[in-house]
Amino acid sequence: MNHPSVSLHYAIMRYLKCSEVGLSLFFVFFLTTWAPGPASCEGDRPPNFVIIFADDLGYGDLGCYGHPTLRTPNLDRMAAEGMRFTDFYSAAPVCTPSRAALMTGRLPVRSGMCSDTRRVLFPDSAGGIPESEVTLAEGLKQKGYTTGCVGKWHLGHLPQFLPTRNGFDFYFGIPYSNDMDHLDSGPNGEARSLNPKVENFNVPLMRNEEIIQRPADQTHLTQRYTEEAIGFIKKNKEKPFFLYMPHTFPHIPLFASEDFLGKSPRGLYGDAVEEVDWSVGQVLDTLKNEGLAENTLVFFTSDNGPWLIMKETGGSAGLLRDGKGSTWEGGMREPGIAWWPGKVKGGELCRGMSSTMDLYTTCLTIAGAEIPTDRVIDGVDMSPLLFQTGPSNRDEYFYYRGQTLYAVRKGPFKAHYITRPAYGRGEAEPHDPPILYHLGIDPSESIEMNDRFPEVLKEIEKAKKAHLETVEEVESQLEKRIEP
Amino acid sequence: MNHPSVSLHYAIMRYLKCSEVGLSLFFVFFLTTWAPGPASCEGDRPPNFVIIFADDLGYGDLGCYGHPTLRTPNLDRMAAEGMRFTDFYSAAPVCTPSRAALMTGRLPVRSGMCSDTRRVLFPDSAGGIPESEVTLAEGLKQKGYTTGCVGKWHLGHLPQFLPTRNGFDFYFGIPYSNDMDHLDSGPNGEARSLNPKVENFNVPLMRNEEIIQRPADQTHLTQRYTEEAIGFIKKNKEKPFFLYMPHTFPHIPLFASEDFLGKSPRGLYGDAVEEVDWSVGQVLDTLKNEGLAENTLVFFTSDNGPWLIMKETGGSAGLLRDGKGSTWEGGMREPGIAWWPGKVKGGELCRGMSSTMDLYTTCLTIAGAEIPTDRVIDGVDMSPLLFQTGPSNRDEYFYYRGQTLYAVRKGPFKAHYITRPAYGRGEAEPHDPPILYHLGIDPSESIEMNDRFPEVLKEIEKAKKAHLETVEEVESQLEKRIEP
Structure with a gap:
């Protein structure tokens, strides 16, 4: 649905900010040709993109998706100011393949970033995202974007697979899951005990290609990610940027800083999610305060469904069946929230089908960057959903x-x-x-x-x-x- | 939480409408003493109350409670403009006792409106709500309210039990469930076949104490209820009124008018719920158009959880366990939405515990009516939750x-x-x-x-x-x- 009155309201708001344009001419132009969409009055500058990716968060885990005790006021506000998706999918029910799909716009079966025998990458893995893949960051570099990745990568921890070798100018985070490198690991390196004590884990924290702390202080990881993300935005606000922020939590083992630990009615799982929610609020506030909100598309989602066998330290898929690891809806359908004041209409519920792979195609399309044509790309442009100009390109x-x-x-x-x-x-x-x-x-x-x-x-x-x-x-x- | 800036905003909006008051004096008074709460600038006129009660609607059945395919834009908007409750309870997991509790402020075990052997009233029942009970309508009559009941009563169909003998000036609706008086009834009069054809049922439609149609045309029931409710509001807008609107749907057999039948992605159940949602929108719009919104508390909820054994023609309790008939949360925890522009802050999520019985005590308290003191009343005043002045009175x-x-x-x-x-x-x-x-x-x-x-x-x-x-x-x- 296209709402002319709202569109006009935004058009006038934008008009008032565009002093470099011949005013009368521009006004006439805008009133006659303006339509919802990615067009921007900042001339040729394409918008910024921020993709925030939670880890193992379930479809039912946010207040705005019906959870009664998990408090997510910032994500609820993001949805009230933006668009909430009912049918948004990750491309795999587990971590590595899901992230590979988001980064490449392709099903993981095409890039080799999946397996029937070893479901994700582990600290002993020799593989990672192939050089031949064109990551979203690499695609956006074509158009001069500054690119940053803050959080859990999990597409290969050997040097050639790191974010800095795959289109990102900046990286801060952990290279794989926070339960790997466990001092009492199982055969695949996964945690056997989920006692969330820092000293039980040996996960490295990296800045670019250097390990700066090991074991990473997981208690303050969400805070540090947030600081780094805010720093990245402030530092790069003069040029188009892409910030990819894959949070470590609420993947277990669960940690939260002193400000959140023991505070959530939902227990430790709630503490961790509520800190991620706080972090989202900090990022949105930074965009607003820096005057970037109307030129930044922010998308929040999760890599896969809740880890149900972990009981209270796993999340909830709400009314969907099953969770992480399964191809029932609970394993792959995720919360999805788009936010772009003035472009994405606030308070909307979108029932069109879309996916993380579509974020790839959509961001490249909006940026005016080329989408690879020498391979199959599974992502479709979700602009019709975001800007309410038509039905989903995905059926x-x-x-x-x-x-x-x-x-x-x-x-x-x-x-x-x-x-x-x-x-x-x-x-x-x-x-x-x-x-x-x-x-x-x-x-x-x-x-x-x-x-x-x-x-x-x-x-x-x-x-x-x-x-x-x-x-x-x-x-x-x-x-x-x-x-x- | 009390938000002074919002309160002030409302105060000024109200001030601008109160021409009969000495303006300067009033302005000073308002700025120094105004606080959120039920005080009204209409002098001694207490506010109107509208209670809308769905039948068998589940905790997970509304868009704003996370349902992906049931479209409830009017209830979602009601929540966005009002307060959504996470922990709102009906007083029984089935119809008759739940309604008795709402009407009396008492657990049904106190009024005799429940049984271990016969769970609700049937067409062959000789009982009903005892004369000794003080219904919410009777309580509000003390303060001069005009009272109307539009919908399914189910507190006794013999004359002495009808709404008109229990405090309501006006009644329009069916006296018991829409699956009773079935032409192929089970031993208790309940439907054996759920084929939703009008001719299979013999349910009477009543105006006050007269049967005006039998069998009731269930296809247009939600529409007729809506017309009658709107008529009641318009007719009685000059004096305080109480409108109790217990919808017949989505109790099975499910019916919907031509405007809704076959339209919902959620199937027939969705058609029926979406028509109830439409009806809520009509009521709210009427209140707005008649200038009554800021002097009317509207509360929407349901009598009990979803009828799960009915599969696709029953609803969803979302992430809650079980449904109608059980004392697991899914049987008794309901969607609950309060709406009172200028009094109940918009877009709020309330996690305090409250119940249908609390609506009884709250409405009487706000109206300044007496609450019976010669018996146990289970309802507590939920004003602290509605007006965000403190924690719930219910623990x-x-x-x-x-x-x-x-x-x-x-x-x-x-x-x-x-x-x-x-x-x-x-x-x-x-x-x-x-x-x-x-x-x-x-x-x-x-x-x-x-x-x-x-x-x-x-x-x-x-x-x-x-x-x-x-x-x-x-x-x-x-x-x-x-x-x-």
Whole structure:
């Protein structure tokens, strides 16, 4: 929906700020041709982008998504001033592949950043994001963006895979998950005890390519990320910038600073999420205070669903089924909030389908940068949703677990070819014919609809076949290990 | 939290409208003594009250409570302009007792409006709300209110139990549930088939004490309720009024008018809820257009949780456990939205505990009416929550199923003495010691906390004992049947 009165209001507000333009001429121009969209009165300067990525946050974990005890006033305000998405997806139900998809605009099966046997990168991994991939940061560099990554990378910790070698001018954060490098690690390096004591972990904290602290003081990690993010924004405000801020929390082990520890009604999980929420508020306030709000698109989401087997230290998928590690909706559908005062209308709820991969295509499109044409890009431009100019460019979604396609969504219908509950909850089960659900009538995937919509599976089968024809086998980066 | 700048803003807005008051004097008075609360510049005229009650709507069924496909823009806007409650309870997990509690401010076990053997009133019931009860309508009549009830009553269909004999000047609606008087009824008169065809039901539609249509045309019921409600407001706008609007839907069988049928992505259930949402918007718009918004408290909630065994024609409790008929949170915790422009601050989320019985006490208190002192009243004044002047007056909640106390909440802790899943899903199971949950850390009641908080059960046991000492045995109204 296009709201002319609101558009006009913003147009006039913007007009009043544009002193370098011939006023009368500009006013006539604006009133006759202005439409919602990424056009900017700052001449050729494209907007800034800030992508804030939580870790293991569930669909039901924010106040504005219905959680009763987790207090997220800053994200709720971001949604009230911006657009909240009901059907926003990550491209994988776990960390590394999900992040790879966001950075490349491609399903992880195309970049090799997934595996059926080793679900993410570990400290002994020899692989990482291939040099041939064009990251979002690299894409934006074409248009002169300054690029920063503050937070958990998890696309390879060896030098050639670090953010600084993949399009980022600046990096501050930890290279993999905060439960890795555990002093009592399991066979894959994952934590066996979740006692959140700093001394139990040996995770390095890096600035650019140097380790500056080891073990990282996880208690103050969200605070330090926030300081670095604010510093990056202030330092680079004169030119277009891209800030990618993948938070370490609420991935376990959970930590929170003194200001948040023991404060949330939701317990330690709430403490960690509430500190991330605070951090989001700090970033938005900085953008406002620096006069950048109307020229910055901020998007908040999470890498995958809640880690349900962790019980109270894992999150909630709300009414969605299952969580992290599964291709049920709870594993891959995420909170998604867009904020761009004057461009993205406030208080809107968007039900169009979209994904982290679409952020890639959308940011490059808005920036006027080139999108690679020598490979398959899975992201689509979500501008029609953001600016309410039309329906979503996306009508299909492909749910992979590792390298295997588990489910396909087309419109409101979703067919599960294989189901498998979240990690630790059960084994894979193939379905022939696939189980069909209607996510509109039944967002919780509880009522099989095969008999009711007999024609739909054929359509989905066709979409699946067409999709699989575009997928070529590539070497998995996640299965390579450093020689001992 | 009290926000002086917002308060001042409202104060000035109100000031500009009060031409009958000496302006200068009033301005000085207002700036020095004004505080949020029910004081009104209309002199002694107390505010209007509108209570809108959905039927079987679940905690997770509104957009503003996180539902992804149910479109409730009017209720979402009501929440954005008003206050949304996270911990608002009905007093029973089924219809008749829940409504009795709202109308009397008392647990149904005190009025006899519940039973362990017959859960609600049926067309063959001889009982109803006892004459000795002081309904909210009767209480407000003390202060000269005009009172109207538009919708499903379900507190007795024999003449002496009708709204018009219980404090309401006006009644329009159906006397019991819309699945009763079914042409193929079960042993209690309930529907066996849920095929939503008008001709399958014989439910009477009444105006005051007359049946004006039988069977009621359920397809247009929400529309007719809305017309009658708007008519009531317009007709009575010169004097304080109380409008009680208990909708028939989304109780099954589900109906929706041509404007809504087949339109919702959530299916027929969504059609019915979206029409109720539309109706709420019509009522709020009428209040605004008639200049009554700033002198009217509107509260929206539901009688009990979603009817889960009905699958897609039942609602969702979101992340809460179980639904209608159970004393798990999903059975009794409801969406709750307060709206009173200029008095209840907009866009607020309230986490204080409150209940339908508190609406009774709150409305009477704000109106300056007397609250009965010759009996136990379970409702407390929720003004501190509405006007953000302090914490909730309620720290305990008693969850009854029929005449039996199943669970007790104290602060964030809830102890289940007996559990029983929603109707049709299993039998009652007593627990000694009771199972303890922490609703802050674990709102889904999935993690037993008995070992972790060993002292809490003693406190709850004390509260339970003190409560039970106030409960006297009374005759059940629900077990009386009309002699054949």
